[in-house]
Amino acid sequence: MISGLAVEDLAIRRGERLLFEHLSFAAEAGEAVALVGRNGAGKTSLLRAVAGLLRPAAGTVRFGGALDIDEARAADLHLIGHHDGLKGGRTAREELAFAARWCGAGDAGLARAAEALDLGRLLDLEVRKLSAGQRRRLALARLVAAPRTLWLLDEPLAPLDSVWRERIGSLIADHLAGGGMLLAAVHDPLPVPARAVEIGA
Amino acid sequence: MSPLLVLLRRELALAWGRGGGPLPALAFYAGVTTLLPLAIGPEPERLAVIAPGIAWLALALASLLSLERMFERDFEDGALDLLALGGPGLEAICAVKALAQWLATGLPLAFAAPVAALMLGAPVALAPTVLLCALVGGLAFAFVGGLGAALTLGSRRGGVLIAVIVLPLFAPPVIFGGGALSQAASGIGGTSGLLLLCGWAAAAVALSPLAMAAACRNALD
Numbered sequence: 001m002i003s004g005l006a007v008e009d010l011a012i013r014r015g016e017r018l019l020f021e022h023l024s025f026a027a028e029a030g031e032a033v034a035l036v037g038r039n040g041a042g043k044t045s046l047l048r049a050v051a052g053l054l055r056p057a058a059g060t061v062r063f064g065g066a067l068d069i070d071e072a073r074a075a076d077l078h079l080i081g082h083h084d085g086l087k088g089g090r091t092a093r094e095e096l097a098f099a100a101r102w103c104g105a106g107d108a109g110l111a112r113a114a115e116a117l118d119l120g121r122l123l124d125l126e127v128r129k130l131s132a133g134q135r136r137r138l139a140l141a142r143l144v145a146a147p148r149t150l151w152l153l154d155e156p157l158a159p160l161d162s163v164w165r166e167r168i169g170s171l172i173a174d175h176l177a178g179g180g181m182l183l184a185a186v187h188d189p190l191p192v193p194a195r196a197v198e199i200g201a
Numbered sequence: 202m203s204p205l206l207v208l209l210r211r212e213l214a215l216a217w218g219r220g221g222g223p224l225p226a227l228a229f230y231a232g233v234t235t236l237l238p239l240a241i242g243p244e245p246e247r248l249a250v251i252a253p254g255i256a257w258l259a260l261a262l263a264s265l266l267s268l269e270r271m272f273e274r275d276f277e278d279g280a281l282d283l284l285a286l287g288g289p290g291l292e293a294i295c296a297v298k299a300l301a302q303w304l305a306t307g308l309p310l311a312f313a314a315p316v317a318a319l320m321l322g323a324p325v326a327l328a329p330t331v332l333l334c335a336l337v338g339g340l341a342f343a344f345v346g347g348l349g350a351a352l353t354l355g356s357r358r359g360g361v362l363i364a365v366i367v368l369p370l371f372a373p374p375v376i377f378g379g380g381a382l383s384q385a386a387s388g389i390g391g392t393s394g395l396l397l398l399c400g401w402a403a404a405a406v407a408l409s410p411l412a413m414a415a416a417c418r419n420a421l422d
Contacts, residue, residue: 055422
């Protein structure tokens with residue numbers, strides 16, 4: 001289990017460009033952190049660095065808890081960005097089943113996710129026939145299907161309508177109330193109380 | 202179900218879903234093995250001598266065809282992020298992807314190879330050796346080809362680049378397989394060539410996932 005997140009003196013470089021340096025913040029169980037900053041400031045890169053996909057130029061990312069950092073990443077975090085990994089030519093059911101099973105969810109988790117995000121009607125459609133908002137709901141369903149502590153979300157609410165922003169908001173609130181953590185790159189304020197961390201200020 | 206099994210089933214479903222599975226590679230294979238005799242001339246004696254070699258080389262070329270899709274699609278739509286974050290580790294993921302590549306195209310091609318060789322006039326006694334070479338060689342082609350596919354991730358015109366990277370690496374198995382076939386044709390048994398081919402395939406299966414995973418990590422960074 002991940003019991004906390006500490007980012008210390010982090011610097012990220014993309015090619016020749018230094019996106020930011022000396023970034024430090026920490027979060028504990030039940031906390032949400034909103035990463036804000038202009039376009040291209042490095043919010044997405046920071047999320048990928050926390051997930052371990054991107055090597056930071058300097059600094060460290062640490063998780064509290066007993067697990068070693070690679071195990072913690074593999075077993076206890078979700079990363080969902082605008083590249084949602086869904087294949088346009090496959091049905092929503094196949095894609096949800098794959099993403100959820102890959103994260104270790106069983107049939108019960110799948111059913112729970114389909115219900116929580118109201119996907120029932122959409123599951124037999126091909127992913128490319130879904131609207132941007134429906135597609136985002138399908139991607140977010142992974143969060144419910146396979147419960148994990150740390151959610152790394154990149155603009156999770158951007159394509160959603162006001163009803164769904166509220167419902168995802170309550171999903172996030174439940175997650176935080178259950179001891180989960182959220183690190184989200186956002187432009188609009190999150191629907192839950194969150195500490196703002198400015199990137200590239 | 203184990204995540205790697207889930208992945209294998211998805212890879213096979215994807216290969217069959219949009220790309221038509223092995224059909225394009227098989228059609229290409231049929232095309233090459235039909236065109237070559239047209240270029241060389243119709244004399245049955247001459248064709249019978251080179252038939253196993255043609256069937257074998259065309260197989261190496263046909264196995265290049267669908268390599269580009271192996272990692273590129275998952276890289277572009279973000280699925281590779283999801284895979285890389287999963288528990289099994291990128292090395293195992295790459296091995297499963299290469300295995301799926303073999304199952305989806307290499308295996309059907311391997312069964313087409315003896316048919317092509319016989320069609321061109323090779324003696325029937327050679328068919329088992331052609332099949333064995335194609336089965337083992339196809340596995341090596343899939344794993345080495347996967348290495349090329351992983352190395353060209355994110356580059357434009359990756360397909361051509363894959364061929365340029367991979368073809369030199371195909372040289373040893375093509376030589377070993379060709380040796381096995383000519384030994385079998387001259388009646389001294391093809392065992393030593395086949396064993397060399399098996400050894401090369403074993404090395405490719407064992408080592409290339411490490412390199413594929415490193416290349417994927419580099420592309421994701």
